[in-house]
Structure formats: structure tokens, C-alpha cells
Amino acid sequence: MKNIIIIATIFMLTPQPSLAQPVECDNNFGQCGTPEMSGGGNAGQGSVLINNTDIGDTYQSADDYDDDGIEDSYDNCPRYRNASQFDQDGDGVGDSCDNCVTTHNLNQWDTDADALGDLCDSDKDGDGILNTIDNCPLAFNVGQYDTDADGLGDACDYDIDNDGIANNADDCPMKPGTYGEEESCYEDRDGDGVPDYGRIADNCPTVPNPRQENLDSDGAGDACDPDIDGDMVLNVRDNCISVFNVEQLDDDRDTIGDACDDMFCFVVFGDEANCLDPTSEFKVYSPSVSLSIGETLDLRAFSNKANQPIRYTWSVIGRPSGSSIAIAEPQGYSSESDLYQHVLNGTPRLTPDVPGNYSMLLSVEMVFEDDQMEVGTLSQHHFRVVAQGQHSPETGCSVSSSTRQSATLAFMLTAMLMFTYVNKRITKSRK
16 A cells, blocks of 8 residues: 555656647647647737647648648648547537537538537527427528418428419419419518519518629528528638638638738738738747746747848847846848748747746848848847746746646645555454
């Protein structure tokens, strides 16, 4: 029993990996991607904070749009970060983007565009009537009107008055034996001046749309069509709602698809306020980063001038009290870039030793002139490194949250094992 306690104590006191940290990418799916994001700063005006880890090569070196370490061609949610690739229902669509997480539905059909797939939606058309009692489960019909009382609601009944003439050919689709003279022949529930049924029927009977726009000519008006452009990407996820773009390409990563984006400005880690416009004056960028003290951060340099030779210098211009860190390889040269990230000839890196905010400065100088910039043109960018954890002033050691958790668990486990051991001894001695 003593051996068990000692082994358990040693194991628990040994710093264990924090479950909250992203797992190491092992390249089983090809080259890995960029680190995880962890929020923004300064009310949306500051740089986006990313949690820098050694998850692998940057997304600039591989096609990994969502930056989760899995290349797009292998990613079961290519636009939603899901490094775990969990897929509970085995339909090939990852849990992070599956509209029916526990129901196999590869096609992801969603009639009412409520982000809940038809196969697991108890109200497919979103009219507030459950499918089991809805007389038109795939057509919005709150009133459940059924003129001919045949159990099929008017919204989905091809012959509403049951006179043997289809609605689109019937002069009076709402009343048998009458031919276009009575007002009751032409119901207009949304009041837009277009009758709901008949030879010229409303393509959105419950949503006012007097102009009857129907971009994809699918019979459902734009005002009520969950996929206006007919590209099989629902409006709620489509980066170009009114332009057919199945591939959803977004080369500058600004969430606006290339098919409808009239301006190219490359966005790094979601920081749209600091996007890189190749046509503007020289601009450099380095993302603000959040990490734990003791972790090593590889600094990164981006600029809006692709493959322009540069000289760079990194500086720490503000640090928490008690910190004495210095940047390793702070200066260097770069002659090429990959998707606006410069390939550096060294590895500038920083290892925070005290928790708090570090103010950083990246200074970049143009080596050669181009059609806009002269030799020596300088651009600078301020960013932050936020170090988390607890610093021990007595020993100068940094204690991470995972280490503290491990120590606490170790104490609890040891106490529990000791109680069990003593209780057994007492019970045995009484016998």
C-alpha cells in the first residue's frame, strides 16, 4: 500500500499537460496549421490575441483555412476549427459544423435555415407546428388552412379546392365551380397584392414581396428562400449570399467570398482592423499573443509587400515588474514571404518569465525600392504578449495553472489513499 501511495504521489506531483491546451499536431493529415485563437483586445479595436503553441507549420505553408492543424482536404469542418475531428454520427461532417450532431445527414438539408437539420428538427419548416401534427411539414403554414379538408394543408396541396384542376391552372383555386369573379378566389395572406395561389401565385405566400424577386428561379422568392443564389450553401453560412459560389473561396480571409468581394485586404488571425492591403503604403504586422509563462513564443512578421527583401528588428518596450527576459535572435533578414508572412532567416523568440502584459515593437525596413517605396522605408507595429500563470518570488520559479492543478489533485489522492489504508488497518486490528 505504501508503494501505491508513493507512486501515485510522484505521478500527481509531476507537472501534467493541461487538458485545456491544444494537442500537438502530428502531421497525420499532412502539414499542420497555425495556433488556436483566444479572443481579441481593446473592445475589438486592438490586435487579435492568439494562443501560440507548437501546433505545427503556419497555415501559410499549408491549405488550412480554419487554422486548426488539419488541411482542408482532410478536414471534416474546413471552415470551423475542430482539431479533434469528432464526428459522432459518422456522416463525414464534423460535430463542430454538423447541423445534426447525432443523426447521419451528409447532405445537411435544413428547410427553415435554422441551423438544425431536417432529420433532427422537430419543426422542419419553422412555423411552430411540430412535424407530427403539421399538415404541411415542409411548408410554412401557421394557420394550418385546409380548404378541402383532405388532411393536406393549402400550403402544400396542389389542388386546394379539390375540383380536379391544379392550383396553377385553376381560375379560382380556393373555391370549386367559381371562375375568377369572387374575391374569395384569391387569398393574399401577406397583403402584398400577389394572390397566394392561382395562375400567378405568390412565391412567398407568408412574406410580403410585391416584386417577386427570385434570383435562382427555384420557385421560392428571395424574401423566403434559405438559399437565395441556389449554390447549395445556406444563406446563414454563405459568404456571398447573392452570388453562386459553391467553393466559398475567400483568399484574403475577411469572411467575404472572392465572388462578391470588391477589395482584397489580407486578414491575419481574424484581425480585420489591421488587414494588409497590397496596394497601400508599406505596412507590417505581428499578432498579439496569449501564452503561459515558461512557454516559448516564435515571433512572426507579416507585411503587405509579398516577397520584398526586408530587415527586421524586434524589441521589448514594456514589461511586467521583475521580468528580465530578452528576445533571442531579434534582428535578421528576409527575402521571401508565403501569403504575406515573411520567411525569416532566424527564429526570433521570447519566453516570458513573469505574468503580465509585454509591450512589443516590430520594426521593418525595406532593402530595395519598388514602385511605391524607397530603400530604407520603415514601418513599425506595436503588439502585446500576454503571459498567464503565477510567479513565485521566493524561488524565482513560474508555476503554471496545470502544475497547481496537479499538486492539488496529488494532495487529494494521497489523503484519500491514506484514509483507505488506515481504515483497513483499524478494521483488521478489531477483528
